[in-house]
Amino acid sequence: MSAELVCFNSACSARYPIDEVIYECRECGGLIAVENRFDQDPKQLTSLWDSRAASRDPLDVSGVWRFREMLPFVTDPRHVVTIREGNTPLFDAPQAAAYGGVDALQLKHQGYNPTGSFKDNGMTAGVTQAKKLGIERVACVSTGNTSASMAAYAAAAGMQAIIFLPHGKIAYGKLAQALEYGALTIQVEANFDQILALVRKLAAEMGIYLLNSMNPFRVEGQKSIVIEMLDQRNWKVPDWIVLPGGNLGNVSALGKGLRELLEIGIIDRLPRVAVVQAAGSAPFYELYQRGFEGDLKAVTSPETLATAIRIGAPVSWPKARFEIQNTNGTVVSATEQEIADAKAVIGRCGIGCEPASAASLAGLKKLTAEGTIAADSDVVCVLTGHLLKDPDYVYHYHTDQLKAPGDVKIVSTFGNAPVVMPNDPAKIAAFLDSPAARG
Ligand SMILES: *Cc1c(COP(=O)(O)O)cnc(C)c1O
Numbered sequence: 001m002s003a004e005l006v007c008f009n010s011a012c013s014a015r016y017p018i019d020e021v022i023y024e025c026r027e028c029g030g031l032i033a034v035e036n037r038f039d040q041d042p043k044q045l046t047s048l049w050d051s052r053a054a055s056r057d058p059l060d061v062s063g064v065w066r067f068r069e070m071l072p073f074v075t076d077p078r079h080v081v082t083i084r085e086g087n088t089p090l091f092d093a094p095q096a097a098a099y100g101g102v103d104a105l106q107l108k109h110q111g112y113n114p115t116g117s118f119k120d121n122g123m124t125a126g127v128t129q130a131k132k133l134g135i136e137r138v139a140c141v142s143t144g145n146t147s148a149s150m151a152a153y154a155a156a157a158g159m160q161a162i163i164f165l166p167h168g169k170i171a172y173g174k175l176a177q178a179l180e181y182g183a184l185t186i187q188v189e190a191n192f193d194q195i196l197a198l199v200r201k202l203a204a205e206m207g208i209y210l211l212n213s214m215n216p217f218r219v220e221g222q223k224s225i226v227i228e229m230l231d232q233r234n235w236k237v238p239d240w241i242v243l244p245g246g247n248l249g250n251v252s253a254l255g256k257g258l259r260e261l262l263e264i265g266i267i268d269r270l271p272r273v274a275v276v277q278a279a280g281s282a283p284f285y286e287l288y289q290r291g292f293e294g295d296l297k298a299v300t301s302p303e304t305l306a307t308a309i310r311i312g313a314p315v316s317w318p319k320a321r322f323e324i325q326n327t328n329g330t331v332v333s334a335t336e337q338e339i340a341d342a343k344a345v346i347g348r349c350g351i352g353c354e355p356a357s358a359a360s361l362a363g364l365k366k367l368t369a370e371g372t373i374a375a376d377s378d379v380v381c382v383l384t385g386h387l388l389k390d391p392d393y394v395y396h397y398h399t400d401q402l403k404a405p406g407d408v409k410i411v412s413t414f415g416n417a418p419v420v421m422p423n424d425p426a427k428i429a430a431f432l433d434s435p436a437a438r439g
Pocket of ligand 1: 117118119145146244245246247248249250251308309354356357384385386
């Protein structure tokens, strides 16, 4: 087992030592990936992982580090920073299956992570690499789940977390966790791209470690989502895996995890992978429609209420394109109404998720309707974040007040508004007996 950094651009393939702090190739500007070499026996590996399921060691209890042979960049377990990430449920969801147009459907719910999204699967690996390098300060430019996750892992590691964001109104729901976990939060009077450029300069000068999307170790941690999913299915490969795409780090990680499992011989074929983008923020879908010809064209003002996938210039698109092509996958887009209704259906299953996550079910519904995915297919949708990440959205949907960007009203198709009643037992009893209350 060994690991090296390599430029993802196959025309370049420049190599760097695993502990080099580098976020883009110095030769060609390409994305950096971790290249692992494995020499294990597949049967021995899966029985080792099985045996750890009964252990109470924090590394074995983690749904990332239970599979640590897949992350050989960690050579000393004392560097691992874990707060019990992963270990997320794989639910059967019959109502969601019917809505999505398939006979059966499983939902892999990454919202059950410690900070409420799959960012924890990646951040445990990114912060572990920072600890291995002796770093004291980590930073990212983000207002959402990335900042919440980085703040928690930095706190657990005894590092300082620094969050940069554009100056303007702070969305409390998004930043609350980062503030609580003690992150230093700096609002800069500039736009996202300007701040990213500034932070990269500062990081290089001040020895601050960057945990934004281009950090290759986050991808290593996020591979565990598909490893754990397949372990939960006794290594039975589904026909399709459907997930939302924003910066496209997660689909890149999913594809890499699948390739490595295939290389070791733990699985013998690949599932097809479908990425779903929000229609108002769909540069990767546009690239797919052009037959993946040429470069991705950024969307200058991306719009969607699914804020976790409101990304106009996704960093990891070359990796995502490779993984979609390699799995004979597809890309689709979903409207705000489709995402909102799919989200409510996932809620009715007793599961719930944040808006971006529901894009997966909305996309599945489209792909079955157009005949790309057959009704008898074995499908897993990845839910990326927790229902309570965006409570305003939920309340507004159920009370028929939700508006998409451009003031477009979202119809409350599966609305469930609270009922106001007088303090009168007879009236409440009559209401509870009525068809309206019995549903
Ligand atoms: C980050 C995030 C996404 C998008 O993932 P990418 O790796 O950026 O494609 C989707 N859903 C949630 C909840 C997220 O936090």
